[in-house]
Every structure is written in C-alpha cells, then in structure tokens.
Amino acid sequence: MADVLLDRPGLVLTRAGATRRIVLHCAPRDAAAIGRAIGVELAEPMLRVASSGGWRALHLAPDEWLLIGAAQDPGALRAPAADLPPCSLVDVSARDHEVVIVGPLVAALLAAGCPLDLSPAATPLGACTRTLLGKATVVLERDAACFRIHYARSFEDYVLEFLGSASEDLPQARTG
Numbered sequence: 001m002a003d004v005l006l007d008r009p010g011l012v013l014t015r016a017g018a019t020r021r022i023v024l025h026c027a028p029r030d031a032a033a034i035g036r037a038i039g040v041e042l043a044e045p046m047l048r049v050a051s052s053g054g055w056r057a058l059h060l061a062p063d064e065w066l067l068i069g070a071a072q073d074p075g076a077l078r079a080p081a082a083d084l085p086p087c088s089l090v091d092v093s094a095r096d097h098e099v100v101i102v103g104p105l106v107a108a109l110l111a112a113g114c115p116l117d118l119s120p121a122a123t124p125l126g127a128c129t130r131t132l133l134g135k136a137t138v139v140l141e142r143d144a145a146c147f148r149i150h151y152a153r154s155f156e157d158y159v160l161e162f163l164g165s166a167s168e169d170l171p172q173a174r175t176g
Contacts, residue, residue: 005163012101012102013099013101013163015097015099019069019070019093019098021066021150023090024064024088024089025088026085026087027063031065041053042059049128054070055067060129066150096151099148100147100148101147102145102147105170108171113133113162118142123142134159136151136158138151138159
C-alpha cells in the first residue's frame with residue numbers, strides 16, 4: 001500500500017516504494033553497448049526516459065543516466081564485461097527518495113516552486129530533467145499518469161513541507 005502524504009481534491013502525493021537507484025556515467029558513444037551489457041535500454045535523446053527489463057533510465061546529461069529499478073531484485077542489473085569501454089555505475093539507493101504526484105492540480109503545485117514550463121508541449125510524457133523545487137535540487141520525471149520528484153534524502157523535510165505548503169494555496173479542483 002502506498003504511503004499517502006497528501007490527499008485533497010485534485011491532488012494526491014504518495015511516497016514511492018523502495019527502489020534501487022544507480023547512476024551511470026559513460027561516454028555517449030559507448031552508451032548503447034554498455035546499456036546492452038548491463039541489461040537496460042538507455043534513453044535517447046537527453047532529458048527522456050526509457051523503460052526496459054523492470055528499469056527506468058533517465059538520461060540527465062550527455063554522459064549520465066539515473067537507472068531506477070525494483071529494490072527486491074538487486075541482481076537484475078548485470079555487471080558490465082571487462083572488455084567494455086570504461087564506465088561508472090554507482091548505487092545511490094540510500095541517498096535518494098521519490099514522491100509521486102497525481103491529479104489535475106499537479107502542474108499548478110509544481111509551478112509554485114519550479115521555474116520550468118510544465119505544459120505538455122514543453123514537458124511531454126517521458127520527459128525528465130534536473131531542476132529546482134523551491135531551493136531544493138530535484139529530478140522531475142513525467143509519465144502518463146503522474147509526475148515523479150526525485151530528491152536527495154537530506155532534502156526530504158524541505159521538499160515535503162514545501163509541497164504541503166504550496167498545496168494550501170491552490171484552488172479547489174472541480175470534482176464530478
């Protein structure tokens with residue numbers, strides 16, 4: 001059962017379940033080969049998300065991907081073969097947290113502290129980016145049903161307090 005942090009008309013904020021998070025750095029020219037070797041399709045172009053084999057790959061910089069998979073299956077990511085080009089795979093599972101926000105007021109809530117245009121034209125489904133939420137650095141991900149906010153564990157209190165406070169200033173969503 002999801003850990004509901006905020007539930008009001010037009011907006012539901014839940015804590016995402018436990019996930020395994022790996023930061024991958026590699027030369028862009030080597031990304032496809034390394035993705036095949038570790039068993040994850042890496043998103044192209046930048047600022048997009050690809051899903052494969054139970055993993056989401058967020059392409060955050062020319063040489064950086066955030067890989068997010070099920071915490072229950074730590075062996076799902078294969079170790080790269082020794083003959084592959086150099087890369088860095090770092091498990092950051094203990095460092096990062098994630099919340100999921102759904103409802104018609106999500107864009108208005110995020111606009112209270114995010115400088116990006118969150119319209120579907122500017123931030124389409126499958127988009128991801130590093131940005132600010134208030135004063136916290138976050139990774140924002142948009143999928144078909146929700147926005148996901150990834151943030152460092154040390155920002156947890158700030159991010160949740162910011163979202164709760166910003167939600168109080170939103171108009172009531174029309175229901176029914």
